[in-house]
Ligand SMILES: [Zn+2]
């Protein structure tokens with residue numbers, strides 16, 4: 001077994017602390033990755049604090065991982081030593097169900113194996129990217145185009161694919177009008193990607209504090225939804241709404257801003273149910289939907305798309321010792337727009 005340095009949560013209530021963990025020996029198709037950068041996703045915080053159910057501790061999180069291949073198993077052919085690679089939210093799946101066979105391993109009927117806090121195929125609990133090394137089956141390892149900035153690329157592995165996938169599935173492009181609700185880690189990438197796809201993008205966010213950024217990322221306009229009646233003037237405006245907010249919103253008011261046959265897709269995950277009046281869907285034949293990351297094939301497509309269009313996340317690079325402080329700032333929505341941990345500081 002290989003030992004790796006990491007930063008782990010000892011319990012749901014204590015701060016994360018430095019810890020040494022073990023990574024499995026390389027299997028035939030595994031690659032050993034020396035992690036260089038790991039993004040901090042809101043899901044990391046929910047998971048270590050037990051918000052989404054009990055987990056075992058200590059737990060290392062982080063599912064926006066980039067680094068270099070330093071060793072490959074004897075049967076691994078997709079990646080070579082020295083390659084710049086990435087790992088996102090999943091590291092395996094059953095590979096036999098109809099979804100896996102169709103290339104939708106993220107919707108594996110057995111549930112995919114998550115990068116952290118998940119039971120791995122060997123029965124161990126997966127440990128995530130706030131670490132110096134990780135061992136992953138090569139089929140779940142992405143190629144990182146060299147033109148993407150090494151330190152800023154990590155958030156594409158979760159936030160990037162989470163927003164790219166519904167934009168692609170609902171055909172955002174020239175002539176389509178897309179609204180992005182909330183402009184945090186997910187939202188700012190939704191804006192950049194939708195703009196690059198050719199859509200006319202409107203940002204709907206609570207205050208005007210991010211208006212300048214929204215326009216700089218290519219949005220055509222920004223509407224502050226905290227103002228009274230802000231949505232009233234937008235009735236029937238959008239073909240597609242990507243909702244990145246993980247708190248309850250008045251869904252009927254947002255659905256009313258869709259054009260007939262438009263879709264509102266949720267990628268933010270509020271813990272409580274969101275009430276929706278069925279009339280908001282029937283009138284205008286609208287769709288209320290959700291989307292979860294994307295397949296490995298689509299994640300590679302997204303990385304290549306971002307390289308082609310020069311899209312990179314906006315990040316704040318931090319040393320490991322500032323992870324706990326960063327968590328509080330994520331909870332306070334005080335980050336533009338994603339923290340990335342420099343794993344050389346572990
Ligand atoms: Zn995430």
Ligand SMILES: [Zn+2]
Nearest residue numbers: 094097100108
């Ligand atoms: Zn499967």
